[in-house]
Amino acid sequence: MPPQRFPCANNGADKACNKAGRFACKNCMVVAYCGPECQKEHWSTHKQDCRSFYMKKHWQPGWVLECRRPEFINEEKSTPVGGRQYLWGNTPAIDVLQLEKNEGKRYKKDLSLLFAASGDLRNVVKTLACLPEAYKQTINITINDWDLDVVARNVMLILIALTVNDAKEAADKMTHLWYSASIRQSDLDYLVTKIRPFIAQVCAHIGAKPEGTPLAKTWTFGSRRVRLVLKKGSWMSLLRRFEVPGTLTLQQARDIRVAVTLASGAQQDFRERHYLVRPPAHRICEEKYRADGLMLPFGASREPFTIPNPQVQGCTRSHAHVADTIRRTIYHKAPHWPGREMDDPLAGWEATEVMKTNSGAASSDLYGKMYYHIQDVFKKFHHRIRNQDVTFQLYNVNAEILPKTLKKERFARIDASTFVSNIADKDYLGFQKTLETLSPLLQQQAQNPHATMLMLFINAVGDTMVASDQFDEVQKAAATAHKYLPHPQEPPFEYGAEFIRFIVAGRLFRNFDMYFNRYMEANRFMFNGFCSTMIMKDEHTIVDQWPHRLKLKVGEEGAQEEFNIRVESMQSGDERYVEWKSLK
Numbered sequence: 001m002p003p004q005r006f007p008c009a010n011n012g013a014d015k016a017c018n019k020a021g022r023f024a025c026k027n028c029m030v031v032a033y034c035g036p037e038c039q040k041e042h043w044s045t046h047k048q049d050c051r052s053f054y055m056k057k058h059w060q061p062g063w064v065l066e067c068r069r070p071e072f073i074n075e076e077k078s079t080p081v082g083g084r085q086y087l088w089g090n091t092p093a094i095d096v097l098q099l100e101k102n103e104g105k106r107y108k109k110d111l112s113l114l115f116a117a118s119g120d121l122r123n124v125v126k127t128l129a130c131l132p133e134a135y136k137q138t139i140n141i142t143i144n145d146w147d148l149d150v151v152a153r154n155v156m157l158i159l160i161a162l163t164v165n166d167a168k169e170a171a172d173k174m175t176h177l178w179y180s181a182s183i184r185q186s187d188l189d190y191l192v193t194k195i196r197p198f199i200a201q202v203c204a205h206i207g208a209k210p211e212g213t214p215l216a217k218t219w220t221f222g223s224r225r226v227r228l229v230l231k232k233g234s235w236m237s238l239l240r241r242f243e244v245p246g247t248l249t250l251q252q253a254r255d256i257r258v259a260v261t262l263a264s265g266a267q268q269d270f271r272e273r274h275y276l277v278r279p280p281a282h283r284i285c286e287e288k289y290r291a292d293g294l295m296l297p298f299g300a301s302r303e304p305f306t307i308p309n310p311q312v313q314g315c316t317r318s319h320a321h322v323a324d325t326i327r328r329t330i331y332h333k334a335p336h337w338p339g340r341e342m343d344d345p346l347a348g349w350e351a352t353e354v355m356k357t358n359s360g361a362a363s364s365d366l367y368g369k370m371y372y373h374i375q376d377v378f379k380k381f382h383h384r385i386r387n388q389d390v391t392f393q394l395y396n397v398n399a400e401i402l403p404k405t406l407k408k409e410r411f412a413r414i415d416a417s418t419f420v421s422n423i424a425d426k427d428y429l430g431f432q433k434t435l436e437t438l439s440p441l442l443q444q445q446a447q448n449p450h451a452t453m454l455m456l457f458i459n460a461v462g463d464t465m466v467a468s469d470q471f472d473e474v475q476k477a478a479a480t481a482h483k484y485l486p487h488p489q490e491p492p493f494e495y496g497a498e499f500i501r502f503i504v505a506g507r508l509f510r511n512f513d514m515y516f517n518r519y520m521e522a523n524r525f526m527f528n529g530f531c532s533t534m535i536m537k538d539e540h541t542i543v544d545q546w547p548h549r550l551k552l553k554v555g556e557e558g559a560q561e562e563f564n565i566r567v568e569s570m571q572s573g574d575e576r577y578v579e580w581k582s583l584k
Helices: 036-050 122-129 148-163 167-179 185-203 232-239 250-261 266-275 280-292 351-355 366-385 399-406 431-441 460-464 467-481 497-509 512-522 525-531 559-568
Strands: 111-115 139-144 214-221 224-231 390-395 413-416 452-457 534-536 576-582
Touching (some): 122 139, 139 399, 148 167, 148 390, 266 280, 413 431, 431 452, 431 576, 467 497, 525 534
């Protein structure tokens, strides 16, 4: 594979440089140029970002400048301005197999995996990207989600990976369909001419079928298969998701989006609270992504991205004959952006892995690192599924009816861990109901002693803490946080930037184990496990119990760097995984 080429940032519409960027802007380190001439030519554009107030070392959030109480302190919940759909998961992707640590990389049997309420495709992609080359058997992957929007995007991504021959091209198309608010004309053309016909062929033959009947279609690509099961109405809806409404301009789509992603008022306070723990360069990187919604290096050209993403928006003039009114892939229910105000694609990938990704001379290009990181993962995913006997089965049902839907199928892994599908938490299906529902689908010990069900509890610690706990934790956290953060030097203000920064950082120093043990006792984990013939594994073999908590102690080598990465990530450190196995 050829070495990565990093772009020169001097890429305006009139004169775009096609050379590689080798020298970074020394002030921000988020863009690179081929030489001083291009840097000078581009300065009139770049200075708007490079001299942004967010780049100032002593930047102060709006509530401090206005000497007011920030909205996130107010007891009344703020009114959301965006939709309630999760466009991307907000816990990092994991390899749910960890084959070498469990069955072994040369395992001689087929494997079946169930993503019970998948959310986006990140855990599937990560798992297959990490699959050892030595494993030569068939792998069967069942992916379910109750949200048709999620299922639609997932099947499109899989079909792209299976039909685009070039790994880089496939990774690029997947990246923008998944994470960019706008795509290129070539991307849309591929969706309409290459992917849509798979769906259109099915819809042409189901007109007489009953509305509520599940209808299955299998597509075969050599030794790879994709089986999609939807009801008639969902098939028809899926067909209408390949285009953007002809009346929706790119500027209108952007206006709809930034009304949410760069909203003022309470939402700005929440956003700037997060900026307090970001380095200045990372603040302008996030601002740029919130403004244009393009998953690209900071200095990459935005010119080709002229089409509102049909996974967010609906039917372009160039293909308006396909449908007059078509649902979108990301812009889902006009005139609203469907995502949440603080949604961030960075949350779906491990922060330490993203930060160590090479972004060339532009070493502070946060979303550039994300772009190069997921491109690498997607290319590995593309390679594995095109060189592996693999079957994908996709369903669009409530997780509670999976045993009835899947009947006699049994799985080596059951993933109930992603945020969107965090069905183990009480806000979703519930811990006890999750065990009762999914445990019959897990392979028994006699069949596979490594068979594991994964659960993720993201609210357990916070839900267990009472008011006195909150006060105690703030006191303890302050004593530790000052060892990582500079001592406050600002004039006294109850909600000053340094004080809020200490509060945000303090989340990493809570006594997670004590609160989760309290949660397990209150919810009778052991008893409910036995009732479902399941038991918690003493030692995790898939994922760390607390993968996002600080591992190093103050003063140890790398401790400050670990803290810096964790404190600006979208995780709080209290995300707790539990691995279960069958008692039978």
